[in-house]
Amino acid sequence: MTHVAPVGGGAVQDHVALAEIELCGELIIAASATGEDRLSLESIDEVLRVTEERDAGCGG
Numbered sequence: 001m002t003h004v005a006p007v008g009g010g011a012v013q014d015h016v017a018l019a020e021i022e023l024c025g026e027l028i029i030a031a032s033a034t035g036e037d038r039l040s041l042e043s044i045d046e047v048l049r050v051t052e053e054r055d056a057g058c059g060g
Contacts, residue, residue, distance in 0.1 A: 026047050027039070030044075
């Protein structure tokens with residue numbers, strides 16, 4: 001027997017997937033706003049707030 005998600009109102013939200021979609025959207029916006037062919041690694045890190053996460057993980 002195959003289980004199918006209920007239609008209407010019973011949707012399950014995957015918070016990790018939603019966060020990934022949001023980050024992808026932010027990258028797309030940043031890429032479209034730049035005049036370059038590609039985003040630099042530093043720009044990508046800034047959009048994804050990588051340095052903020054590193055700083056928070058190191059206690060400061």
